[in-house]
Every structure is written in structure tokens, then in C-alpha cells.
Amino acid sequence: MYIPKNRIKPNQYTTGLEYIILSTGEDYTGYFYSLWNGKLFTGKNQNDGSPREIIPYEVTDGKGTDALPPGQTSVNVIALFLEDPDPLIDQDNDTWNQTDIVTYLELRGESPIDDQPRTMPYQSYPTPSEEDYQLGSFTRYFALKINEPKYLELNLENFKKIQKEDAEVVWELFLPFSIQWTLTGDEKTVAKTNRNQILIAERRIKKQGLNKFLRGNYLRFYKNITHNTENEEQTIANIDAENGEQTIINIDIQNYNKSIK
16 A cells, blocks of 8 residues: 555654554554554554554553453442443343342342442553662562453552452452562573563462563563672562562661671
């Protein structure tokens, strides 16, 4: 297909977490080009392979992501009408009876007009802090949807809500877990360490797919930082994988080394 040069901007590149492939919802990394009408496609130009349309991420951290249909940010405990998305109603077998539901709620002293909405866990994208880089690692939080091979990366707040079975969220559909992610050090060692953390997590939850979800990017967030511990304090983090809390201890390396000789 011929496109005039003044109507195409070729040879653009994304490193990921900017655009998704419209047809699949997958994150896209690589070359792309844009057209005069604002549409974006994979490839260096219109003649590069089989172009697929990509679109920007609409949200980076919030409700309404891939765990829910567009625009839907919660599910309901009680179905008060036929189109109520949760729980699912078998309309063909006539198992739904609004009169019985309302009567039941009134007998329990509950509101027949309150469908008790709960929030669905949503995708988050972490950003390590300067303190994390000083420590050399940080904790990444995830959840696996129990009834399908779908992963989410979470912030600490949502992770704790699922872990503690918070009534405000749909915790029962997800298995929460965390991994320790190395940020600094020898590049090859960091990549190997993070790869091993992913494999260990997959064995622990008895499901594969986390490595694919993270696109095998073992150097995500990596920085080549050389730490001088000769005459400085080194910060050591004791991270509790159960509750995500972190205890920080500062140690004078020079005096500590002398004390153990």
C-alpha cells in the first residue's frame, strides 16, 4: 500500500509499556510508524511485514484495566437485575427471581437497592525509589487469576487487600505472591538472579506464565551502580514476603568487618 511521505512518520521505536497491540491487548516493544490520522502500526513503515494497529495505554495504574470490561471498575455481590454482571445468572434455566432476592434481603435487614459493589484488583506499574537502588533490590507484587492464566502486577495496597481477604475487593479470584527483584550489581548476575526468582515463583504457585507476562525482561529497572562500601554505611533490608513490610538497618561496614575478625 502506497502512502505519501508527508502522511507517514516511520522508524519510531518503543521500549515497551507505552502501547498495546489492539487485536490482542499485548504490550508492544519495537519499531512502529504513525499516519496522518493519528493511527499507529507495528513495523518501520507500511512495507515492513504485516502491520498491526497499536494504541497507547489508557491507564498506567488504576481501575478499568484488563481484569474488567472497559469502564467497569467493580463487580457486585448481589444481582438485583438481569444485566447485573456479578454473580452470573443462568437466565435460560430461570434460576433468577428478583422478588425472592429482595424478600431475602429485607428479612436479613439488608438494603434491597444496595448491590454491595466490590473493587476488582487492577494492574499497576512499579517505579523503584532511590532508596531501593541503594538497597540493590525491591519487592514486586503480583496476582494470578485462579480460573485462567492471567497475571497482574499490583501495588502494595492491593496486594495486602487480596492477601487479607479484604471485603472491598474480589480477592477470591486471585492468588497473590511476591518476588524479590534485584536492581543493581553485575549485569549478568542480576539477570540470572531475577530469572531464578521468576522460576521459583512459578514453581511455588504451580503455574507457568509469569516469565511470559514479564516478557523475559530480567533487567527491567536495572541500573549499573558501583557501591563503595570501604568507608560508607551499607543499608540492609530485611523484607518480610508475607506482609510486604520492610525493616532497614544501617551498618558501618568498616567497623563491622573489624568486629568479626
